[in-house]
Amino acid sequence: MSARFDTAAARLRPVFAQIATGTVEREREHRLPFDEVRALKDAGFGALRVPVEFGGDGLSIAEVAELLVELATADSNLPQIFRGHLAYLEDRLVAEPSAERDAWLTRLGSGEIVGNAWSEVGAGGLGSPTTRATRDGDAWRVDGRKFYTTGSIFADWTDVTAASDDGDVTALVRTDAPGVTIHDDWDGFGQPLTGTGTIVFDGAPSEHVALFGERFRYQTAHYQLVLLAVLAGIATAVERDAGHEIRSRTRVYSHGLAARVQDDAQIQSVVGEISSIAYTAKQLVRGVASALDAAAATALERDSAADVAANVEAEIRAAQAQVVLSEFVPRAATLLFNTLGASATSTTKALDRHWRNARTVASHNPVIYKSRIVGDWSINGTPPPFIWSIGTAESTGITADTEEKS
Structure with a gap:
């Protein structure tokens, strides 16, 4: 890690610690973390990868990933909130130099945050968004x-x-613009405070309209990296909470192996598995982030042999990590309850949030398809798809041209 990372981490870790103190209460009360997001913005979390000359820290993807895991350990909802922001920032970073690029990097360096509005539900067709961007003179509007x-x-x-x-295009719309209505209607059983609900656009003015096909090449793996960091943070939090709860227990079972729970070899064995999962999760995040840094380094050589190879590597590594962590992080969250008694199910502890949140994150970008993609690459050398979509189709085997991210 660089000296810049050390400076940024020292600035952010007190904020992470403060966020952690209210995590359980926020989940139990369904209180959206507006104050916590504001504290992160004020501390420069959204500008970690913005170049220094534009007001940021100039960190690598791998360095940002380390801090994403730390934040996810404090509250797994919060890194996911910044997922769309980090992807948009990455797109600006690897764009051809221009006054518009510099203007956006300056905005992002000053603390402005970008959310995500890609996916649609309902009967829309594969690769056919029903949302439209329409020219209005020299301006654009979104419906x-x-x-x-x-x-x-x-x-x-x-x-x-x-x-x-x-x-197909991407367009930036101010969330407080006329014609924008945002609803907190995400009803998932996990990651409940990510603001993953509905936005309605009714002639909303937009800026920076660009062809979707011009987006940065490694975006799918980059989106997945954030989810992998969330899973690694959840696993780390499970290990932390297991140790705390076990050390706090005074009652033991008559058929246990020690007078103190923390000395029981069976309990230690279970926690050993949890700890191993947490360690593996963090190492996988580091490997994927390193591959993404390599892809970023070739971005201005788009479609060169080196760029294609780097993007294949990033996509495959992200998929491989997803296959492993989607299975084992929810397992770690379940194993937590094997180390404790029925008191662990108390809603005041909210330990169930770890499994709910991990299972919800693991349900993004369905892992069964990623397993098949990795297998086809391993056996046949077939390049992975970089763009995919979700929608209705009259037949199977359709390849779509646009991407939807939940």
Whole structure:
């Protein structure tokens, strides 16, 4: 890690610690973390990867990933809130130099945050967003309805995918603009405070409209990296809470192996498995982040042999990590209850949040398809798909041209 990382980490860790003190209460009361997001913004969390000349810390993807895991250990909802922001920032970082690019990096370096508005629910077809961006003279307006709009309720801007007469585009819309209505109606049993609900656009003015196909190449793996960091943070929190709860226990079972729970070899064995999962999760995040840094380094050589190879590597590594962590982090959250008695199920402790949150994160970007993609690459050398979508189809085997991210 660099000296810049050390400086940023020293600034942010007190904020993470403060966030951790209220995590259980927020989940139990369903209190959206507006104050916590504001504290992170004020501390420069959204500008970690922004170049120093634009007001940020200039960190690598791998360095940002380390801090994402630490934040997820404090509260797994919060890194996911910044998922769309980090992807939009990455797109600006690897864009061709221009005055517009510099203007956006300056905005992001000053603390402005971007949310996500890509996915739609309902009967829309594969690769056919029903949301539309329409030219209005020299300006653009957006009309449509999006769901899974993670982070947008907290953000200054939301990044919207839409169809247009020029093809599929992405458009930036201010969340406080006329014609924008945001609902906190995400009803998932996990990650409940990510603001992953509905946004309705009714002629909303937009900025920075760009063809979707011009987005940065390694975006799918980058989106997945944030979810992997969330899973690694959950596993780390499970290990932390297991140790705390076990050390606090005074009662033992008559058929246990020690007079103190913390000295019981069976309990130690279970926690050993939890600890091993947490360690593996963090190492996998580091490996994926390193592959993404390599892809970022070739971004200005788009479609060169080196760029294609780096992007294949990043996508495959992200998929491999997803296959492993989607199975084992929820397992770690279940194993936690094997170390404790029925008192661990108390809602005041909210230890069930670890499994609910891990299972919800693992349900993003369905892992069964990623397993098949990795297998096809391993056996046949087939490159992975970098863009995918979800929608209705009349037949199977359809490849779509646009991507939806939940």
